[in-house]
Structures are given as C-alpha cells and as structure tokens.
Amino acid sequence: MPHYLHLGVPVGGPPIPCLERFFDLMTKSGSIRKTASPTFQRLKLMCPVLFRFVRYESSLDEIGLLDLYELADRVASLPGVIIECGSYRLGSAILLARHNERRGRIRPIFALDSFAGFRRDELDRVRGAGLTEVSDDSFTLTSFEYVVAKLRKLKLADTIFPVEGFFEDTLPAVCDREVVLAFVDCDLEDSMMFCAETIWPRLASGGIMAFDDYTSRAFLGVKPIVDAFVADNLENIANHGLMRRLYYVEKH
C-alpha cells in the first residue's frame, strides 16, 4: 500500500506528493513530534476545519491496515455492522470505510472510544502489574468534537458513527445489532475482555473479531487476554491465529 494512505491525504483531492514527502521527512527526522505537540494538537482540536489537510491518523501501520482490509473482505458477503473498540482519532475506521468504498460496499462502522484516553483506574492497575509503562496522557489528544468535524469534512458522517464514553457504558447498546467484524484495539486487558465478551454473542456466524497488539511490547497483557478468550470460546471458533499484525478469531 502506498505510504500516503497511512500518513493521510488531502481532503477531497488526490494526494500531493510533496506534502507526503514532507510528512515522511518530518517523521524520519523526529520533527513530527513538533507537529504532535499538545499545543499544535489543541489548536487542531479547536478548529479542525481550518486545516486544509486532514490526516487520517491511524495508529496501525500499513501491515496492520492490510490485515484489517483482508478481514473486511472475508466478511464481505455477510450482513451486519462493523464495531471498533478503541478508535482514538478514527484513523483506522476512516481507512476501513475508504477500503469498503473502493470495493463498492457501504457498511456502517461504529467507532467507540472515550475520546479522552484510558480509564485511569485500569491504567494504574496495568502499570502497577508492570504490563505497560504508558503515561496518563496517552491517547488524550483527541475529542468527540474533533472526530465529528473530521468525519463531516471527509464526508463520512453517514458511514462512521463515533460513540463517546467508556465501553461499559456504550457498547451494550451498540451491540443490539448483528456484528460481522469487530476490531478490539483498546490495549488494556479488562477493557479488551469486556469488549470481546460483550460482542461475541452478537457476532454473526462467520463473523470475525480482531485484536491488535498481540505481539506488542508496550502492552504485555494483550497476548494472555487474547489467548484466554480463545481458550474460553474454542468450541465456537472456526479459525483463529496471528496474521501479519492482527490476531483474528472467526466464529463458527
């Protein structure tokens, strides 16, 4: 996949190579941190529509995105919605919607997040257990207003539905419909298990649940939780395994 798909493209037009090279150079030189500084991000959050270029801002790399696209293709013939648990700035949800568009498919994507970072009590517990070292402000440089403005600008407000709040409060209501693909990307074990167990009964036969960070060194609790989920549900699992980056679990 061309690199610009990950870095972002200008809204409503073809990619501009010099802009993509600029992002590339910034990333490689480390200066990208300047544009990711809290002040810059707050400015962007306050007035996203003033920025001509909306970056897709996915946390997945190209390999992870390819895995996600492959899974979306595998469930293409099934009816149902897509749910993403942990969406941050909606980067992956937007790229997935674009992938579906390219394939002539329109499928609602529900993108759930606090849009304010992790649950503090859960993060403290996981850090206390030595399973991560991420800081309190991880994934806080976003907001519901920001992603709504971004979707409007990208003309995706009818396809992607951001749902704000902690999963415990939001996911049960979203799960009142059939789900064909669930992407669980929320890093911390209790939240992951809650999402997986809540969605599993609503996952269509042949539907797929995918997890990020199975091999991550930043979140050491992910692998044991995915393994436990698979072990608990083996009799209803048709296939499961690690792709290039994502771990998938396909329901019978």
Ligand SMILES: C[S@@+](CC[C@H](N)C(=O)[O-])C[C@H]1O[C@@H](n2cnc3c(N)ncnc32)[C@H](O)[C@@H]1O
């Ligand atoms: C790795 S980021 C998601 C990245 C996104 N999937 C992407 O590919 O761009 C993890 C997200 O999970 C969210 N999150 C973690 N635990 C949560 C919870 N219990 N309720 C709501 N959001 C949560 C965080 O706010 C954070 O934005």
